[in-house]
Amino acid sequence: MAIPTLDHANEAALWFTENRGTCPRPIIPHLRRVFNLSPLEACAALRMANLRMAWAVTTETEGGADVAQR
Template sequence: MPIGWTTGLCHQSSAAIEIAAAWYRAHFATCEHPVIPALRKRFGLTPLQAIAVLREAQR
C-alpha cells in the first residue's frame, strides 16, 4: 500500500459500519429487502458504507 493510502472511511464511519454489521448478523433473516437501501435508511449510511457493512458481516 502506498504511503498515505486510505479507504476513504473515517473512524466514526468505521464504528457505524461495525455497529450496523453486528445488527445485520443478528437480524439478516428478518432484514427488509433490498438490503442496501434498508441498511442505509436504518443506520444513515452512504451506499459505500452499506456495502462495507455486508462485507464486514461476512467476516
C-alpha cells in the same frame, strides 16, 4: 482494498449478523436508511457481516486460524 471501520458501519454489520433472516430487502437501502450510511459504507457493513459469519462457520468446522498452520 481496506474496509472502513466506522462505528456506524460496524454497528450495522453487527445488527445484520444478528438479524439476517428478518432484515427487510433490499438490504443495502435498508442499512443506509436505518444507520445513515453512504452506499460504500452500507456495502462495507454487509461485507463485514458476511466475513464475520464465514469466520464463525470456519472456526466451528475447520479450526479457524489454526487451519493455516497445518
